[in-house]
Amino acid sequence: GAGVSQxxxxxxxxxxxxxxxxxxxxxxHVSLFWYQQALGQGPEFLTYFxxxxxxxxxxxPSDRFxxxxxxxxxxxxxxxxTQQEDSAVYLCASSLGRLQETxxxxxxxxxxxx
Amino acid sequence: xxxxxxxxxxxxxxxxxxxxxxxSFTDSAIYNLQWFRQDPGKGLTSLLLIQSSQRxxxxxxxxxxxxxxxxxxxxxxxxxxxxDSATYLCACPRSGxxxxxxxxxxxxxxxxxx
Numbered sequence: 001g002a003g004v005s006q007x008x009x010x011x012x013x014x015x016x017x018x019x020x021x022x023x024x025x026x027x028x029h030v031s032l033f034w035y036q037q038a039l040g041q042g043p044e045f046l047t048y049f050x051x052x053x054x055x056x057x058x059x060x061p062s063d064r065f066x067x068x069x070x071x072x073x074x075x076x077x078x079x080x081x082t083q084q085e086d087s088a089v090y091l092c093a094s095s096l097g098r099l100q101e102t103x104x105x106x107x108x109x110x111x112x113x114x
Numbered sequence: 115x116x117x118x119x120x121x122x123x124x125x126x127x128x129x130x131x132x133x134x135x136x137x138s139f140t141d142s143a144i145y146n147l148q149w150f151r152q153d154p155g156k157g158l159t160s161l162l163l164i165q166s167s168q169r170x171x172x173x174x175x176x177x178x179x180x181x182x183x184x185x186x187x188x189x190x191x192x193x194x195x196x197x198d199s200a201t202y203l204c205a206c207p208r209s210g211x212x213x214x215x216x217x218x219x220x221x222x223x224x225x226x227x228x
Contacts, residue, residue, distance in 0.1 A: 040220070043218050102148065
């Protein structure tokens with residue numbers, strides 16, 4: 001079956017531009033997660049949704065980062081007024097939502113801010 | 115706050131060798147622990163998920179063990195092959211619960227020499 005998909009795969013933005021990254025989770029998966037992965041590091045948690053409810057956004061690095069999942073399926077991570085330190089790979093993952101479930105990851109969006 | 119450490123950071127071995135990757139975590143109140151593989155420029159692929167009630171899980175040439183009391187997990191790879199070359203990441207739930215974001219180690223970069 002189809003896995004988690006993300007678009008675009010690559011994004012180059014000029015400093016100060018706004019960007020929007022899309023995640024399509026596996027159909028039927030209740031939980032959706034966003035992570036940020038800097039070069040040579042492990043992924044860092046950003047935010048978590050259960051259906052359309054954003055239950056944890058404690059990992060968002062600043063108020064320039066905003067995520068939504070209005071209908072409980074597709075999610076968008078928006079970064080306003082991008083800065084060079086925002087350059088990273090943004091990974092999306094989904095899980096069935098029950099306790100102790102495996103998280104399935106998408107291929108990521110590689111963001112480069114010039 | 116959960117912290118995950120992986121040793122070694124990098125490893126290069128000849129094809130055919132058996133090897134062990136190590137992971138340690140600071141908060142032993144975890145529901146599960148997950149091992150992932152990441153190929154360059156790709157997302158994460160789940161390899162094994164060990165529930166807190168289990169001591170080990172096996173999949174093919176891979177065997178993962180979990181010792182909650184000591185805060186350690188190991189990933190054993192038998193008869194290594196060049197196709198095993200990748201970065202291996204260990205991850206635990208951030209807050210101990212299952213349906214939550216993960217805390218990752220920085221990974222072990224593995225190279226299997228043909």
